[in-house]
Structures are given as C-alpha cells and as structure tokens.
Amino acid sequence: PSLASANAPLSLAPQAESSAAPEPPVRVATTSPNAVQPAPNAGAASGGYLVQISSQRSEADAQASFRALQSKFPSVLGSRAPVIRRADLGEKGIYYRAMVGPFGSHEEASQFCVSLKSAGGQCVAQRN
Template sequence: MKAEKAAVPKAKDDQTASINSSNGALGYVAVLSSQKTRVDALKAFADAQQKHPDVLGTKTPDVQEANLGDKGMWYRAVVGPPGSREAAANLCGQLKSAGYNGCWVSAY
C-alpha cells in the first residue's frame, strides 16, 4: 500500500510524491477513519459497517498508510477496492445521508 501526502508541506517521500501524480494513483477510495494503528483502523471499519450495514454491509475493508510527517504514520480505514472519484464520493454521500459524517475521498 502506498502512503498518501497529507497537509504536511515539503514531504520528501517517493511514495508520497507518486500517489499525488495522476500516473501513480490507483484510483480513489472513501476514507472512514484515521487511526494510530492498523488494528484500530480495521476496528473502525468494522464498527462503521455494523452501524451502517445498508451502505457498508458488502464492502471490502482496506487500510491505507498515511505518513503525516511530524504527526507520524497513521492508518486510514478505507472502502476498497479503489475506483473512480465519483464512486468514492457517492459512497461518502450515502454514508452522510445515513448519519455518518466522517467520510472523505482520497487518492489510493
């Protein structure tokens, strides 16, 4: 999995640079949560899936690493597999309509 560049200026990570280029992104995902450990990210996905089975019941969990510089490595609970930006935004819209406001779209 690739790290994604967050709002940290002048990150010098080759993976970070490639994910932000149109050639490096594998697609887009809906991000449900950002946690300090991979296990916590998977737990956050499972919790959201239980609370919103109509939207997430058949979705595949994935974890995306995000190097936030001084804040360290964080792990994002994402809905896989990567697809179009529109599909990820649509999923976030469905979750928002269902009462889950923590979703955002990210390049994968």
Template sequence: MGRYREDDRDYSPFEDDYRGFDVREDDSARGPLILALAIGVLLVFGAVVWNTYRQGIRDNGAGIPSVIADKQPYKRAPEDREGVAIPDTDKRFYDQMDDSERPIMTESQVAELENAEDGLLQGGPPIELRPGREGAEPDDDQVRALADLESMPEDEEEPLRVVPATPAAPLPAPQVQRKPVSAAPEFAFSNGGAFLVQLAAFRSQEAAESAWTELNRKKPELFGSATKHIQRADLGAKGVFYRLRVGSFADRADASEFCDAVKAAGDNCIVVTG
C-alpha cells in the same frame, strides 16, 4: 597677746569655737503657703473634671439630629419669565387629562347611590320558607310524578323485565401494515479502481480494525459489500497514522455517490485517489 601662766592658771584670752553661730530661717511661715497652693491645684483639677463631665452629658443627650424639610416648595414657576414665551401654556386639554380631577356628584345622585346600596345590603324582599299547606298541588310535573310514585303501594310496583344479554360479535383483528423493507442500495464498487473513500485515520492499526468492525455491525447496508483498505502514513513530526478507506471505484462520481450516502447516515468521509 601672749599667754602667761601664773599659779598654773591660764590667763590667755578665751576663744570659744562656738562663739559665733548662724541664725536659721524659720520654716513655720511656709507651711500655710504650701497648703494654700495644694488646695488651689485641687480646685482647678476638680473644675476641669466637672466641666468635661458636663460637656459629655450635653453631647450624649443631644440625640440624632433631625433634618426638617423646607416649608417652601423646591421648585416654583417664576412670576417674571424675563420675556421668554412658552407656547401652549394656556391650553385647557392639560387640565382635562389630569387624573386628579373627578366629576362632582350632585345631591340627588348621592341619594340615589345610597338607596341602591341599602337595597343591595337588604338583599331584596323576604322569602317565605314556611311549609306548604295541605291540599296544595305542586305545580311542577316532576314533583307531582315523584309524589305519585311514593304513594304507590309496594305490591302494585311493575315487575322488572329481564332481557337476556346477547353476546357481542368479536371485533376483527386490526391488520398490521408492514413497512416494505427497502433493498440495500447498490454501489458501483470496482476491483482495482483508482478512487477510494476515506472514513477516518487512527493512531494504531488495531483501532482502525475495531472501527471497521463496528461500522459493518451498525450499517451493513453501506459497508457490507465494500472492501476495507488500511493504509499506513508516516507524517514525520505529526506521527504515524492508519487511514481507514473503502472502495474501490472506477471513477470519482461513483465514489462521491457512496460518500454522500455515508454522510447521510451520520458519518464523515472524503474521496481520495488510491
């Protein structure tokens, strides 16, 4: 439909932009539903918390479990042994050796035992502790003599006799027995002999000399008349050693005799050829 104007008036159809509108939903009906759901969730949560709390109290209050022994015996003999014969089960000596059995006392034995215990507790008849009467004579000779001594006046006491002391004869001095000094053993040393006695081996000649001096000081009876021999020996990879030897001896028997004496004195040695 076209527009037309008349008298500056617009007679076109009226078109209003707000002619149509949507009807909005009413939110007032959902409020109680949300509140009910919130209350339900709170109730469920509270129920869960309460149930958990009650279970914790019940578990903690139970305490330590106690183990009660069975009233029935752990082992017992079967009534039916199924034909198995156990020998010597009817012997009476098993009962005789059992310490659990005790002889039964009769009434008369019990009465005698009680009377004996009463006598021990009473301690026997009472003892008279009152002082003796005047005029009673003591029965013991020693008591009578003591009474006579006390009744004796002081002027009648027998004077003591003084006996002069005699000087004791001097004891003879004990004789000291001196041990006989054993003579130094004589060994068959020989100049230019073929046998020597080796005492030790040292890394240096000074150590060998010092050892020989110490041996002469401690055991002069062995080494006083011996001749010292220090031999240098080069053993290659093992090094150089200085052998301390004494001698010499004409035969091996004389050298062995001297070596045995050295061993008896506490040292060590070997017989070698010079």
C-alpha cells in the same frame, strides 16, 4: 496477528514483492479468508479512488474502527472489505486509514461518500 496479516497484501511493499515472490500473498490469503477479497481490489485500486472512513493510530484500531462503522452503517458498508493504508504524517506521527474502494471515478467515490454521510457517517473521497 490475523488482523495484521489480513492487510499485508494491501500495503505497497507486499505488492512490490509479489512480482518477485508470489508466494507470500498466497499464504496470507489462505490463512485469512478476509484477505481474499481485498487482495484483488488492491491491484485494481492502482488507478481508482478510495473513500476514507476512519484514521487511527494503529492498524488494529483502524480494523476495529472499520468493523464498528460497518455494524453501525450495514446498508452502506455491510458488503465492503476494508483497505487499510499506512500514512506517515511527519511530526503528527503514523496513522492507519480505513478506506473503502476502489471506485472507478471520483463521481462514484463521491456518491458512496454521500450515501454514508446521509446515513450519519463521515468520509473523504480521494484519488488512490
């Protein structure tokens, strides 16, 4: 339950609600310390770039995958907070993408991705 609530401020729906009812994101942030950092990033990410590092069938698996990759590549991902995005791929189903960002330019996102690949990881830089 705390993993799902930690990502609530990162989805598009809660952001839309935040202007009408600012209390739900505040409650989520106070119940989960991990939500405090991603919440400001979610707003800043609106015009930036993100780097996808994993895609899983459930939000919990995306969180677990991010934590595993963070442990495997601490020099690149150690201080990063995940941005989990839901992606509806039609007939392929719903996936949850573990992403890092936002980055101010495609070049910054690409440089981060190159660093992760150099360490042995996989990633894709993309516009938010």
